[in-house]
Amino acid sequence: MNGDHMNRPLTFIIAxxxxLVREGLKMLISTMDNMSVVAEAADGEALLAQVAKTRADLLILDLGMPGVAGIQFISDIRELVPRLKIVVLTANIEPRTVRAALEAGASGYLTKDGDPEELGEAIEAVRKGGTYLARTVRFAISEPSRNSRPSAAADILSPVPLTRREREILALVAQGLTAREIAERLGISPLTARKHRENLMGKLNLHSAAELTAYAVRLGLPTA
Amino acid sequence: MNGDHMNRPLTFIIAxxxxLVREGLKMLISTMDNMSVVAEAADGEALLAQVAKTRADLLILDLGMPGVAGIQFISDIRELVPRLKIVVLTANIEPRTVRAALEAGASGYLTKDGDPEELGEAIEAVRKGGTYLARTVRFAISEPSRNSRPSAAADILSPVPLTRREREILALVAQGLTAREIAERLGISPLTARKHRENLMGKLNLHSAAELTAYAVRLGLPTA
DNA sequence: GAAAACATACGACAGATGCCGTATTTGGAA
DNA sequence: TTCCAAATACGGCATCTGTCGTATGTTTTC
Structure with a gap:
């Protein structure tokens, strides 16, 4: 047909x-030219297996999946398989998260409440080596400083690197566990668990277990 | 029998x-015979408008939508338009919620992590006047009493009616507000706010603000 | 009109939390 | 190797929370 390069189709992994969302994505992608979904995954473990097994070009990743402990997962995959581009698909529109995802190596950021057409635009942009941001979060990246209310929140709007342990704690807090219970679960001192939580709240500028919980849930951490 | 279903297509509202989920649903439905989506809605207000305007047969309702304050919404719509059957589609698999949805008048309960084929099965069952439960929640309705561990949870697994005020409090707790802040917000005594919260936790068998928050978020209440 | 449910309000008490420190060990980066 | 960040651990103190009471006015329902 065209005098373009080889017609190698662009291959996808959907996570x-x-x-239902997977189905929707597959159908959307199947309506596009020269694209094919070669793998699906419903949790982090399955995803890693598929990433290792297949040699896909693009991963569409739901940050809210079980076993996908947020942003860290992106860097992990990028490290494992650098050629695999990642487009994040999530309900989370926090500027913090958007920036963190991009810094972790995501090539695109789509939101679940966005226009489905954005998927095509994102794929196009990413294939060309670019980066794509959903319209609903495009503001997130521009002018991080110009805040109508330059509140205390301003200084943590920059991507906050959480340590692995902190992520772990965050997930447990999100499940409604008390410091003591977390300590038991992890086999550490309750005081240490408390300290981790304190550090978390400090980094995220949150001030109660409830706020932490709400944050964790919005991040897509499992809540039960 | 009625030869009713010969010509007139079954009409849907998707909420x-x-x-992306709407798109997926539309595509799935479009592959079925004699079915058509006549309206969509992305929030509670738009949904009510569509319900009033169109005369659809079946509503596929996401309980997690903004402006859809949970189960109550189902009874409201059932009351407004009794002929409109409702199939709930949500990520929430709590037995409590499943039962409450059915009691409120839902004809079906599908989960977002279920098999997409269930949609077809549900539609078929509901059209015949029956009720459909996703496989992932079918356990919820069977034998509420026979519990392997007859824990204290047993007696609140039945649908818990929350008062208006309690819902209000729940939403504020979910936003991470302290009892005092809630009191200020509502212009009542902090002690009263605490009492409401106690009652809530009692009804829901939850034991911390974090658990309450997680619950509220899963219910689809706004968290920020 | 009586009964029930709801919203309001207060108090006591144990325990947990939020916030402020300090300090040791360890593993990886410079 | 040196240095730093991370994970570990402890304590004090004011506050908040969870659980238990009790009580009164108002609204809804029967």
């Missing part, structure tokens, strides 16, 4: 714990 | 705040 989302909701079968 | 979900995620465009």
């Amino acid at each position: 989302d714990d909701h079968a | 979900d705040d995620h465009a």
Whole structure:
């Protein structure tokens, strides 16, 4: 047909714990030229297996999946398979998260409440080596400083690197566990668990377990 | 029998705040015979408008939508338009919620992580006047009493009616507000706010603000 | 009109939390 | 090797929370 390069189709891995969303994505992609979904995954473990097994070009990743402990997962995959581009698909529109995802190596950031057409635009942009941001979060990246209310929140709007342990703690807090219970679960001192939590709240500028919980849930951490 | 279903197509309203899920649903439905989606809505207000305007047969309702304050919404719509059957589509698999949805008048309960084929099965069952439960929640309705561990949870697994005020409090707790802040917000005594919260936790068998928050978020209440 | 449910309000007490420190060990980066 | 960040651990103190009471006015329902 065209005098372009080879017609090698662009291959996708779809990672989302909701079968319906996977189905929707597959159908959307199947309507596009020269694209094919070569793997699906409903949780982090399955995803890693698929990433290792297949040699896909693009991963569409739901940050809210079980076993996908947020942003860290992106860097991990980028490190494992650098050629695999990652487009994040999530309900989370926090500037913090958007920036963190990009810094971790995501090539695109789509939101679940966005226009489905954005998927095509994102794929196009990413294939060309660019980066794509959903319209709903495009503001997140521009002018991080110009805040109508330059509140205390301003200084943590920059991507906050959480340590692995802190992520672990965050997930447990999100499940409603008390410091003591977390300590038991992890086999550490309750005081240490408390300290981790304190550090978390400091980094995130949150001030109660409830706020932490809300944050964790919005991040897509499992809540039960 | 009625030869009713020969010509007239079954009409749908799809209510979900995620465009992608709506798209997936539309595509799935479009592959079925004699079915058509006549309206979509991304929030509660738009949904009510569509419900009033169109005369659809079946509503596929995401309980997690903004402006859809949970189960109550189902009874409201059932009351407004009794002929409109409702199939709930949500990520929430709590037995409590499943039962409450059915009691409120839902004809079906699908989960987002379920098999997409269930949608077809549900539609079929509901059209015949029956009720459909996703496989992932079918356990929820069977034998509420026979519990392997007859824990204290047993007696609140039945649908818990929350008062208006309690819902209000729940939403504020979910936002990470302290009892005092809630009191200020509502212009009542901090002690009263605490009492409401106690009652809530009692009804829901939860034991911390974090658990309450997680619950509220899963219910689809706004968290920020 | 009586009964029930709801919203309001207060108090006591144990325990947990939020916030402020300090300090040791360890593993990886400079 | 040196240095730093991370993970570990402890304590004090004011506050908040969870759980238990009790009580009164108002609204809804029967």
